[in-house]
Amino acid sequence: MKLGDFCLDLLSEGRFKFDGGVMYGAVPKKLWEKCICPDEDNCVPLEMSMLLARTPAGNVLIEAGIGPNCPPKYHKIYKIERTSSVKEELKKCGCSPEDVDYIVLTHLHFDHSGGIGSPGREGIVCPNAKIVVHEKEWRYARNPHIRDDGAYIAEDIDMIEKSGKLMLVSEDTEILPGIKLVHTGGHSPGHMVVVVESSGEKACFAGDIISLPGNERLLWVLGLDYDPIESIDAKQKLLQQMIEEKWLIFPGHTPYCGYIIEGEKYPELIRAGSLRL
Numbered sequence: 001m002k003l004g005d006f007c008l009d010l011l012s013e014g015r016f017k018f019d020g021g022v023m024y025g026a027v028p029k030k031l032w033e034k035c036i037c038p039d040e041d042n043c044v045p046l047e048m049s050m051l052l053a054r055t056p057a058g059n060v061l062i063e064a065g066i067g068p069n070c071p072p073k074y075h076k077i078y079k080i081e082r083t084s085s086v087k088e089e090l091k092k093c094g095c096s097p098e099d100v101d102y103i104v105l106t107h108l109h110f111d112h113s114g115g116i117g118s119p120g121r122e123g124i125v126c127p128n129a130k131i132v133v134h135e136k137e138w139r140y141a142r143n144p145h146i147r148d149d150g151a152y153i154a155e156d157i158d159m160i161e162k163s164g165k166l167m168l169v170s171e172d173t174e175i176l177p178g179i180k181l182v183h184t185g186g187h188s189p190g191h192m193v194v195v196v197e198s199s200g201e202k203a204c205f206a207g208d209i210i211s212l213p214g215n216e217r218l219l220w221v222l223g224l225d226y227d228p229i230e231s232i233d234a235k236q237k238l239l240q241q242m243i244e245e246k247w248l249i250f251p252g253h254t255p256y257c258g259y260i261i262e263g264e265k266y267p268e269l270i271r272a273g274s275l276r277l
């Protein structure tokens with residue numbers, strides 16, 4: 001789809017499942033199940049969403065999915081259904097991996113960064129790309145707290161380091177004209193969202209600040225957030241701009257994008273485009 005002079009493509013490596021309660025934190029199930037239907041194990045589907053932004057100044061891939069190297073135990077726990085890969089998804093858009101200039105990782109949890117490459121095999125999936133990570137995320141991923149160390153896979157982090165392609169950012173940065181990284185923290189210490197702007201139109205890849213339907217509501221933050229108060233504060237700031245300036249929103253784990261409107265009681269995400277129309 002077009003956004004001003006840019007071309008945006010929503011890509012996906014497949015799906016996995018996660019406990020619904022964890023995705024909505026303190027929100028009672030009676031409320032969140034109106035937004036997404038849990039299965040018999042109380043799990044909800046999460047898309048491994050990625051966004052390709054092609055701009056006159058360069059091409060940016062946001063996120064890299066779970067990738068092929070995830071430990072078998074994760075496949076079992078999260079019921080991972082990998083139906084595609086970064087390379088296949090780029091090919092569908094007519095973009096070669098060599099043409100990607102930046103891969104932005106909103107954070108380093110395994111479901112966002114694992115597809116960056118194959119340790120000891122092919123190397124980094126886009127050989128010419130810089131891998132952009134927030135400096136706070138990088139430091140934390142090296143030494144996570146026991147509560148969330150399962151979300152970081154040391155081999156993936158090592159692979160990024162050894163690639164020599166790591167680009168750390170420590171403040172909000174425009175890596176290319178119209179591609180701005182905004183630190184939110186909250187979900188993880190160095191979580192960022194990506195704000196895309198061309199010819200006055202704006203879009204946002206929201207990562208895990210808005211992961212699933214319902215997460216656009218201010219207090220509906222994830223139970224596994226590192227700092228839920230920081231998530232709420234960051235979301236509050238963004239929500240206002242998202243609504244007022246009619247940003248096209250790409251949630252971190254849905255097969256569709258949409259616009260957020262001020263609903264009767266809560267902000268609501270209205271779907272605008274989908275992977276599987």
Ligand SMILES: [Zn+2]
Nearest residue numbers: 109111208252
């Ligand atoms: Zn995630």
